[in-house]
Amino acid sequence: MRTVVVKNFGGPEAAELIGTELPALGADQLRIRVAAAAVHPADLLTRSGALAALLPERPHYTLGWDLSGTVDAVGAEVTSFAVGEPVVALSDWFATLNGTQAEYVVLPATAVAPAPTKATEVEAATLPLNGLTAAQALDLIGLAEGATLLVTGGAGGVGGFAVELAVSRGLRVIAVAGIKDQAFVTGLGAQWVERGEQAAEAVRALVPGGVDGVFDTALVGSPLLAAVRDGGVFVNVFPPAAPVAERGIRVDSVGVHSDGAQLAALSELVDQGSLTLRPARTFAAAEVAAAHTLLAGGGQRGGVVLTF
CATH class of the missing domain: 3.90.180.10 (Medium-chain alcohol dehydrogenases, catalytic domain)
Structure with a gap:
């Protein structure tokens, strides 16, 4: 073969x-x-x-x-x-x-x-890989319905799935992405923030108290901690790029693993039109x-x- x-x-x-x-x-x-x-x-x-x-x-x-x-x-x-x-x-x-x-x-x-x-x-x-990474990261972050999640790389393979899944779980989602991806991420149900050095400041303008959690698929790292409330959570996809925790923020990295049952649920979301x-x-x-x-x-x- x-x-x-x-x-x-x-x-x-x-x-x-x-x-x-x-x-x-x-x-x-x-x-x-x-x-x-x-x-x-x-x-x-x-x-x-x-x-x-x-x-x-x-x-x-x-x-x-x-x-x-x-x-x-x-x-x-x-x-x-x-x-x-x-x-x-x-x-x-x-x-x-x-x-x-x-x-x-x-x-x-x-x-x-x-x-x-x-x-x-x-x-x-x-x-499979991108969808399970997004789903398992959201489980690891563990936010309740109504909480606010920031997703970097919101138009990327993992980030796009994370935005849609988070919206379907009842979270308020802010997506960091390039200006040409604004329409795409807002179409998924997120608020858009332009990527760059001012991203954390722009997020704070939308959420003055800071977001409850961050899923950093773009590995922005430490600069985004300023967007997180005290005691919030920050999860990325690559442990060496994780920032040093501060202000009681929990910092972690998702390690994706196979899970047929969870993957089956994602397949169903695709068929329902909830996952792109x-x-x-x-x-x-x-x-x-x-x-x-x-x-x-x-x-x-x-x-x-x-x-x-």
Whole structure:
């Protein structure tokens, strides 16, 4: 089967498509015929060698965190899925190095969910990693209905989902984004604040007492603490970029993990029209280097997706 791997760390050309063996199926697992798999910043970091110190030595590393596809085979202990069923899934990549950018992937059934019925396979591939990151971050922040949440990168892959999910949970949401994304984030139900050095001051103008929580997907860091009330909460997506706590503010980072039940709930929100899927560009798997180049250049409003 065809698999996207990195044998030697380097530039976009280090991500290549090779032939590998079909993965074996365990009793509690599913084998999935992959239709599409998103390319994420974590894939770029892996390919470049930026994460090399955190990885065990391997002849190659299979890239990819999430996927959409159909069930190809079902383990003996699995009763919740059937062959041919459209699914989405997240692989706990750092724990297993089990990449999803391949024609076939084997995952625990607990990491898999029914795919949204009102989305294409390419659209569905943009949901698992970013959607679960947003949902699990909101759970970690733990704000009650009516509280105020600030989301940085409000037009990004994770940030856009966070805005919509937070609005659906009854939160007042303020989204930091570029001026060209103002209409998009307000359309999701958030108030807009322009990104930049004056963002915290602009937030305080809207919420004089300070917001109850921040979800910092854009890794703005310390400058945004000024926008948070005493005793509030600040959560980001990358622990080394977390600011030092002050004024009783709880500072934490979300570490996304697979959760089939939570992913199924997100799929239902997509079908209800409450969660927006945004693929930006699609590449054939053989064009993975071009996909990495595009994503590294920034400015994408939506997911970059490989098709198999």
